[in-house]
Amino acid sequence: xxxxxxxxxxxxxxxxxxxxxxxxxxxxxxxxxxxxxxxxxxxxxxxxxxxxxxxxxxxxxxxxxxxxxxxxxxxxxxxxxxxxxxxxxxxxxxxxxxxxxxxxxxxxxxxxxxxxxxxxxxxxxxxxxxxxxxxxxxxxxxxxxxxxxxxxxxxxxxxxxxxxxxxxxxx
Amino acid sequence: xxxxxxxxxxxxxxxxxxxxxxxxxxxxxxxxxxxxxxxxxxxxxxxxxxxxxxxxxxxxxxxxxxxxxxxxxxxxxxxxxxxxxxxxxxxxxxxxxxxxxxxxxxxxxxxxxxxxxxxxxxxxxxxxxxxxxxxxxx
Numbered sequence: 001x002x003x004x005x006x007x008x009x010x011x012x013x014x015x016x017x018x019x020x021x022x023x024x025x026x027x028x029x030x031x032x033x034x035x036x037x038x039x040x041x042x043x044x045x046x047x048x049x050x051x052x053x054x055x056x057x058x059x060x061x062x063x064x065x066x067x068x069x070x071x072x073x074x075x076x077x078x079x080x081x082x083x084x085x086x087x088x089x090x091x092x093x094x095x096x097x098x099x100x101x102x103x104x105x106x107x108x109x110x111x112x113x114x115x116x117x118x119x120x121x122x123x124x125x126x127x128x129x130x131x132x133x134x135x136x137x138x139x140x141x142x143x144x145x146x147x148x149x150x151x152x153x154x155x156x157x158x159x160x161x162x163x164x165x166x167x168x169x170x171x
Numbered sequence: 172x173x174x175x176x177x178x179x180x181x182x183x184x185x186x187x188x189x190x191x192x193x194x195x196x197x198x199x200x201x202x203x204x205x206x207x208x209x210x211x212x213x214x215x216x217x218x219x220x221x222x223x224x225x226x227x228x229x230x231x232x233x234x235x236x237x238x239x240x241x242x243x244x245x246x247x248x249x250x251x252x253x254x255x256x257x258x259x260x261x262x263x264x265x266x267x268x269x270x271x272x273x274x275x276x277x278x279x280x281x282x283x284x285x286x287x288x289x290x291x292x293x294x295x296x297x298x299x300x301x302x303x304x305x306x307x308x309x
Binding site: 053 | 217234
């Protein structure tokens with residue numbers, strides 16, 4: 001059997017970026033908060049563009065602790081989901097066109113989430129990168145770091161545990 | 172008097188843009204006790220398959236409510252900020268229902284206030300989530 005000619009890398013890249021955008025757009029709260037994602041290979045960076053209604057202390061002003069926590073939790077959930085989806089795409093279990101929460105994907109459920117507020121969140125864009133520390137059959141431990149202007153000056157750190165859903169491969 | 176306190180607390184919450192945006196309302200205020208509600212809104216859905224609210228929105232409610240408990244403590248002066256907060260998610264919040272958070276500031280030192288909170292909906296007495304954390308005082 002003749003091997004198919006590999007797809008141009010640009011086509012694959014576009015499809016993966018589209019899959020990621022689709023994943024984000026399928027969750028109303030992610031859209032509401034305005035959280036975006038950037039992908040470099042399998043590495044994700046979550047972005048929280050600053051908005052006036054994310055403020056918790058209008059006198060400083062500083063980001064609301066709840067908004068920061070929500071941003072970090074979304075980053076963790078996405079990292080976890082994306083790492084599973086990524087593997088499913090790589091191994092051909094799932095096609096990138098199938099990706100939308102509620103169809104073939106179920107969200108991981110948060111068991112607990114702990115946020116360390118290291119300094120106050122400034123009224124500007126925030127970035128976060130999450131790492132899956134361990135992913136077992138049922139539970140995963142994920143931690144995340146968030147910064148604003150300076151990558152080495154974190155303004156918040158968080159970690160949490162999540163129940164991993166099964167990927168449904170049948171339709 | 173109680174109504175007056177609720178009004179003052181509500182004005183304070185309305186001054187916090189993110190809490191106001193999420194539609195949080197003050198139900199009652201005591202000394203180091205704070206009760207708040209957040210109505211269900213399809214915008215806060217975290218799992219479109221079930222319509223369950225995202226944990227982040229529940230976290231924001233609990234964080235705001237804990238802050239309220241610190242500020243309402245008789246020994247506290249001025250503003251506060253979260254040092255750390257842990258939330259345990261016990262069960263999904265029932266879609267369509269308002270979530271109520273009850274926070275208690277159970278210990279206050281010169282520099283740190285210790286707070287715990289519980290979130291419930293109207294379906295059952297079993298909590299949706301519980302929080303515990305430390306806040307800045309003074």
